[in-house]
Amino acid sequence: MSEPSWGKWGTWEDAESFVGKTVGVTRSPDAVELGAIRRWLEPKEFDCALHTDLSAAKAAGYRDIIAPNTMAFTYGIGPYWAPEDGLSKPGYEPRQISIPVIFDVPAPCKLSFATSVEIEFFDPIYVGDQITCTSKLISLVKKELRVGAGAFFKQEDTYTNQDGGVVAIAHLDIFRFNPPEGKKSAS
Amino acid sequence: MKVGDTLPEISIPITLHRLVMEAGANRDLSMIHHDTKIAQATGAPDAYANTFFLMGMFERQLREFIGVTGRIKKIGPMQMKTFNCVGDVLVFKATIKDVVGNMVSIEQIVESERGVTTVCRSKVEVG
Numbered sequence: 357m358s359e360p361s362w363g364k365w366g367t368w369e370d371a372e373s374f375v376g377k378t379v380g381v382t383r384s385p386d387a388v389e390l391g392a393i394r395r396w397l398e399p400k401e402f403d404c405a406l407h408t409d410l411s412a413a414k415a416a417g418y419r420d421i422i423a424p425n426t427m428a429f430t431y432g433i434g435p436y437w438a439p440e441d442g443l444s445k446p447g448y449e450p451r452q453i454s455i456p457v458i459f460d461v462p463a464p465c466k467l468s469f470a471t472s473v474e475i476e477f478f479d480p481i482y483v484g485d486q487i488t489c490t491s492k493l494i495s496l497v498k499k500e501l502r503v504g505a506g507a508f509f510k511q512e513d514t515y516t517n518q519d520g521g522v523v524a525i526a527h528l529d530i531f532r533f534n535p536p537e538g539k540k541s542a543s
Numbered sequence: 544m545k546v547g548d549t550l551p552e553i554s555i556p557i558t559l560h561r562l563v564m565e566a567g568a569n570r571d572l573s574m575i576h577h578d579t580k581i582a583q584a585t586g587a588p589d590a591y592a593n594t595f596f597l598m599g600m601f602e603r604q605l606r607e608f609i610g611v612t613g614r615i616k617k618i619g620p621m622q623m624k625t626f627n628c629v630g631d632v633l634v635f636k637a638t639i640k641d642v643v644g645n646m647v648s649i650e651q652i653v654e655s656e657r658g659v660t661t662v663c664r665s666k667v668e669v670g
Contacts (some may be wrong), residue, residue, distance in 0.1 A: 359573065359584065360581060360584050360585055385547045392568070393568070395564075395568040396566060396568040396599070396611060397567060398568065399561050399562075399564040399565040399568060399596070400555075400596070400600055400603050401603075401605040402556065402563075402599065402600075402602075402606075404603075404606050404611065406606075406608075406611050412611060413611075415611075416611040416612055416670075417612075423613045424599065424602055424606075424615055425602055425618070426595065426601075426617050426618060427599075428598050428599040429569065429570075429571075429595045430568075430569045430570050430595065433570040433571070436570075436572060450574060451570070451572070452572070452573055452574075453570070453572060453573050455637075463553065467585065470623070471622065471623070472622050473594050473598065473619050473620065473621050474617065474618065474619025474620040474621065475598070475617065475619055476616065476617045477615055477616060477617065479669075498590070503586075526619075527619075527620075537571055537590050539550045
């Protein structure tokens with residue numbers, strides 16, 4: 357199979373022009389709902405009444421069932437298809453996860469991987485909330501690693517609810533790079 | 544509760560079935576996380592668990608520790624040292640590093656046959 361590659365292509369000057377700017381705003385296509393929470397808990401074998409039982413959530417001081425904190429990440433992802441996209445043709449390229457510093461910031465790099473993630477939590481995420489994620493490129497630092505030459509991109513994601521309340525702020529470090537000629541990438 | 548105390552470990556086997564369930568639920572549909580050939584073409588041994596899964600598992604371990612009355616304040620920075628692949632059995636371990644009033648700082652790690660694959664620092668408020 358051919359060598360994989362992804363990310364928006366451009367020059368280093370293009371990439372550097374985005375530092376300090378908002379590079380993406382994603383409104384979750386879905387409000388927070390119980391079925392999505394249950395399916396999120398399932399593969400992790402995660403059993404907590406705060407995420408499934410209204411009376412338990414109220415007894416713990418919440419006004420409704422809350423989503424797991426790190427489910428904020430999921431509500432920061434846009435739709436993979438919408439009616440205005442039209443119908444897929446054979447051989448179409450599957451859409452990747454919407455990480456703006458990879459897919460909306462141009463850079464001369466073919467590949468990428470995440471090196472560090474952190475997320476701080478504020479307001480709870482309640483069933484019925486509508487989450488929006490605003491992404492900003494905080495910094496870009498060129499570096500050469502074993503896997504190839506490229507740069508670390510630091511993205512700050514601020515997750516807010518429909519009232520403007522901040523539910524979480526995440527920082528994501530992504531290394532975008534090109535593997536050495538004739539070599540496959542490895543992280 | 545004191546510095547040096549450990550939290551109960553969580554062991555979970557990584558199967559392609561679990562990764563597919565996880566991708567559908569957390570919406571990270573990057574093919575490296577559920578397509579063996581794509582993952583191997585990027586240098587990984589097999590399809591591997593994504594960031595959201597690992598963060599969610601760290602949250603599970605913290606939640607099981609603090610119960611419904613506690614609050615999770617922060618997870619991370621989390622750093623991935625190597626892959627968590629199909630066929631691996633991941634063991635989540637955690638140690639209390641600091642206690643100030645109700646605030647507890649915890650070091651979490653993931654181990655598998657590949658060694659320590661992931662490290663994370665977290666902060667919780669106990670109720």
